[in-house]
Every structure is written in structure tokens, then in C-alpha cells.
Amino acid sequence: MRLLSLTLDGFKSFAQPTTIEFRPGMTGIIGPNGSGKSNIIEAIRWVLGEQSAKTLRGNKMADVIFNGSEDRAPLNRALVSIAFDNSDHYLNSDFSELKITRKLYRNGDSEYLINSQQVRLRDIVDLFVDSGVGRESFSVISQGRIAEIFNGKPADRRAIIETAAGVSKYKQNKATAEKR
Ligand code: ATP
Ligand code: MG
Numbered sequence: 001m002r003l004l005s006l007t008l009d010g011f012k013s014f015a016q017p018t019t020i021e022f023r024p025g026m027t028g029i030i031g032p033n034g035s036g037k038s039n040i041i042e043a044i045r046w047v048l049g050e051q052s053a054k055t056l057r058g059n060k061m062a063d064v065i066f067n068g069s070e071d072r073a074p075l076n077r078a079l080v081s082i083a084f085d086n087s088d089h090y091l092n093s094d095f096s097e098l099k100i101t102r103k104l105y106r107n108g109d110s111e112y113l114i115n116s117q118q119v120r121l122r123d124i125v126d127l128f129v130d131s132g133v134g135r136e137s138f139s140v141i142s143q144g145r146i147a148e149i150f151n152g153k154p155a156d157r158r159a160i161i162e163t164a165a166g167v168s169k170y171k172q173n174k175a176t177a178e179k180r
């Protein structure tokens with residue numbers, strides 16, 4: 001499984017549709033302060049289902065929608081798409097290429113899509129559970145998070161280890177079954 005591309009359209013400072021293609025190997029994103037590097041990482045979290053506006057440095061979720069600049073009017077919608085090569089079927093899907101899209105409108109309407117099919121947020125979360133890639137995974141580590149992990153409560157640290165070990169899927173299934 002490999003990250004292929006990321007498209008930001010109306011997400012934070014990306015007023016114009018912008019696609020970043022990831023080649024095999026390592027990719028570094030460089031640019032001056034305030035040029036949007038962190039916004040790119042937040043777009044990855046967001047499209048994978050992040051529900052906390054605070055984690056994305058906002059007060060409310062609509063803060064991710066481009067809110068205008070000196071020469072551009074605010075936009076009405078944010079869209080982020082992320083594409084993965086899944087030919088090894090590492091992610092639990094028959095598709096060998098997966099494109100996940102999330103849209104949010106100012107009126108609060110939102111949409112999630114997998115390969116252009118409308119899905120629930122739950123379907124996206126399920127696709128990434130225990131993959132190490134999902135919205136709460138260890139593959140996106142923000143500033144300050146390392147210290148948080150080391151200084152955290154044992155129970156929180158255990159949750160991180162369980163995700164890394166791939167057992168949180170079973171815990172989630174158990175919790176769902178117990179609710180029924
Ligand atoms: P640094 O090197 O300082 O970490 P960075 O490259 O990570 O900078 P970001 O934090 O990604 O920069 O980008 C911040 C910019 O994004 C700010 O100029 C901010 O005004 C802009 N921005 C954030 N949200 C929006 C929004 N909804 N609409 C328009 N611009 C936005
Ligand atoms: Mg930054």
C-alpha cells in the first residue's frame with residue numbers, strides 16, 4: 001500500500017485545486033512560514049475522518065473551508081481527496097486503487113466518498129482500522145505529540161501500543177457487539 005496523491009480544493013489556504021503526487025521513496029515538503037505545509041498534513045488527517053476542529057487548529061469544522069484572502073473571495077466548500085495504491089490489498093478492500101474524498105459545505109452538509117461512491121464516515125474509519133494510517137494513527141505525528149505520548153497516562157499509552165499492534169480492531173468489534 002502506498003500513498004499516490006493528495007488533492008486540496010478550497011481546503012484552508014488552498015483556494016485553487018492543488019494536487020501533490022507522491023513518488024516512491026521519501027517526500028519532503030518545504031516552504032516559508034505560513035505557506036501551507038501544516039495545512040497539507042491536516043488535509044490528510046481530515047480526509048481520513050478527523051472530527052476534531054481543534055486538532056486542525058480551528059474552532060469549528062467550517063474553519064477548514066478557504067475563508068478568503070486579499071484578492072480572493074471566501075469559498076463555499078472544502079474538498080480533499082487522497083489516493084492509495086492498494087494492489088497488495090493491505091487495506092481491507094477489493095479495489096487495487098482507492099480514492100477517498102471528503103467534502104464540507106458552509107451550511108454543514110458533508111460527504112464522504114470511496115472511489116466516487118457515497119459512503120458513511122464509518123466505512124472510511126473501518127477501511128483504515130489497524131492499518132497504521134487512519135485519523136488517529138501513529139503515522140501522522142504532530143508537533144508536541146511525542147512529548148504527549150511519553151508524558152501520557154499509562155492507559156493512553158496502552159491505546160497507542162494496541163493500535164500499533166493491530167488489536168484495536170478486535171476491541172472495537174467487541175464494543176460494537178456488546179452494544180447490540
Ligand atoms: P510554518 O512553517 O510556520 O509551520 P506552514 O507552512 O506550516 O508554516 P500553515 O500553518 O500550513 O503554514 O499555513 C498557515 C496559513 O494558512 C496562514 O496564512 C493562514 O491564514 C492560512 N489559513 C488557515 N486556514 C485558512 C482558511 N480557512 N482560509 C484561508 N487561509 C487559511
Ligand atoms: Mg507548520
